[in-house]
Amino acid sequence: MNRKPPTDDTSWESDAIWSLLDEVPPAAASPRFADDTVRAARIAPEAVAWWKRLLSPAPVAGLAAAGTALLIAFFSLNRPTDEQPATPVAATELEDRYAAIQDVAETEMLFAAVDHLDEFSDQELTSLIGF
16 A cells, blocks of 8 residues: 655545545534533542552552461461470381382372373383383
């Protein structure tokens, strides 16, 4: 649509759109147009900026409650205890328990791999088998 611009200044006045617009009857405003417009402007809610909505009381209260819950959970779980365990547990007993749990987990993973071979890559299957 590379059209050469018209050379004379009166070419825009002879456009078909202007002739169509000349044929349209003008729209008349009602006698209460100004009153209705002012009432609509008064009734319309004020637009609030995004940062004011973000800092409104409801989101801030929710954020404060979530932060407080996290702090309480953090300090209650990381409370230092001065008590020593009543019976010391041998390290070998813990290692045996860990080995048993590890063996059960590996077996379950192998069963899952057998049931859903398509979901595991060759590298994952090789690491599960132990090669």
